[in-house]
Amino acid sequence: MTPGTRRLMFLLTAPVLGAVLLWGFGGLPRFAHHPNPYGDVLNAVSVPERHVTDVVTAVNFDYRGFDTLGEEFIFFASVLGVVLILRDQTDESPGHAEDFATGRAVPPTSDAVRVLGLGLTPLTVLFGIDIVAHGQLTPGGGFQGGVILATAVLLIYLAGEYDELHVRYTETVLERAEALGGAAYVALGFFGVVAGSAYMQNVLPLGRTGSVFSAGTVPLINLAVAFEIGAGVVILLTTFLRQTLVVRATERRSALERALDAGPPA
Amino acid sequence: MNALQVVVLLLVGAVGTCVVAARDPLRQAIVASFFGIVLALLFFVLQAPDVALSEIVVGAVALPLMILLTLAKVRGGEK
Numbered sequence: 492m493t494p495g496t497r498r499l500m501f502l503l504t505a506p507v508l509g510a511v512l513l514w515g516f517g518g519l520p521r522f523a524h525h526p527n528p529y530g531d532v533l534n535a536v537s538v539p540e541r542h543v544t545d546v547v548t549a550v551n552f553d554y555r556g557f558d559t560l561g562e563e564f565i566f567f568a569s570v571l572g573v574v575l576i577l578r579d580q581t582d583e584s585p586g587h588a589e590d591f592a593t594g595r596a597v598p599p600t601s602d603a604v605r606v607l608g609l610g611l612t613p614l615t616v617l618f619g620i621d622i623v624a625h626g627q628l629t630p631g632g633g634f635q636g637g638v639i640l641a642t643a644v645l646l647i648y649l650a651g652e653y654d655e656l657h658v659r660y661t662e663t664v665l666e667r668a669e670a671l672g673g674a675a676y677v678a679l680g681f682f683g684v685v686a687g688s689a690y691m692q693n694v695l696p697l698g699r700t701g702s703v704f705s706a707g708t709v710p711l712i713n714l715a716v717a718f719e720i721g722a723g724v725v726i727l728l729t730t731f732l733r734q735t736l737v738v739r740a741t742e743r744r745s746a747l748e749r750a751l752d753a754g755p756p757a
Numbered sequence: 758m759n760a761l762q763v764v765v766l767l768l769v770g771a772v773g774t775c776v777v778a779a780r781d782p783l784r785q786a787i788v789a790s791f792f793g794i795v796l797a798l799l800f801f802v803l804q805a806p807d808v809a810l811s812e813i814v815v816g817a818v819a820l821p822l823m824i825l826l827t828l829a830k831v832r833g834g835e836k
Contacts, residue, residue: 522758547807622810630806638814645822724819731826 541693542700543627543709551632552712556691559712560676563719567673570723577730583738600650608650615643619721626713627706633716640717641724648732665722665729672719679708679715765799786824793817 492500520526533546533554543549551559623636683692698705758766772792779785793816800809 545807547805631810632807635807635810635814638811638819642814642818645818727819728822731823731830735826735830 538700541706541709542697543706544701545627545629545632547630548626548632548709548713549706552626552709552716553693553706556680556693556708556712559716560680560691563673563676563716566720566723567669570669570726573727574730577734579738605650608646612643612646612650615639615646619643619717623713623717624703624710627709628701628703633713634720636713637717637720638724640721641728644725645728648728662726662729665726668718668722669726672715672717672722675715676712676719679712682708762799762802765795765802769795769799782824782828786821786828789824790817790821793820 533550537543537546537549541549541553543553619636619640621636622631622639623633626632626636680691683694684690686692686694688694693707693709695707695711697707704710769792772788772795776785776788776792779788793812796816797809797812800806800812
């Protein structure tokens, strides 16, 4: 398709798209007004029914906890896919972690970056734990807290060297933590079945509204999700880092290529 | 809709356009990270702090980082 035809196609279809969009926007409810009752109902019932003050968490890990389980497995499968695709190929081999875009050795990390990284790491870990632990009380929860905890690991990489990161967070530990988190979520759902109710029904004691140990299974599921997401994101990051810093394409050429390079026999 | 929400909404539109306008993938990754922060700000002023937290960690940190690492890998392979 030539640029001219492409432009003509755009000029013909863009007004149609624009008109349909404007028509659609015209039918939307007014800003901050919604026609369905669910939001208002959940806002009214989440504290008396579940002792959860963060309604979003009540929805995610209780009222539609089974849907979130599905989402966790989407994430689990994505991490698995990345690890599978970025595994060492037969024509690749691990090299030294050097800046191979320029072929020089990695310049040493500057003191400023080190201090910033080391100073921020404990704060980030604390913030992550805070977000996970108060999932049912304040905004945030297992997912957000898990990713924040994973960025703490990234700060350690920034403040140190890749090799240090690799030694401290071996794949086995991470993969077990991720699998454990996923399995714990599935297992927590059976509390409801054992209690004679439905799968993923919140049947544990609800506790005092506003305390860390309240809302039954919600904080436990949050903890499981934090493990799965935190370990999963670190696996993603270390897999990408390994690909960039360590894995090299090895020189593997066929006999034909070598013969062609050697030129015609004298 | 109050003035703050209007300003941040327009900002999201402007930064989103900047992401598309940045043609170099390396620059685009940085602008996309900034877009993540502005989008998180929009969620925050629309009273959705849960989504804002997710957007900061995923949109402003994890996604640009993966783009940067992928670029480093791809460009390293070209040499």
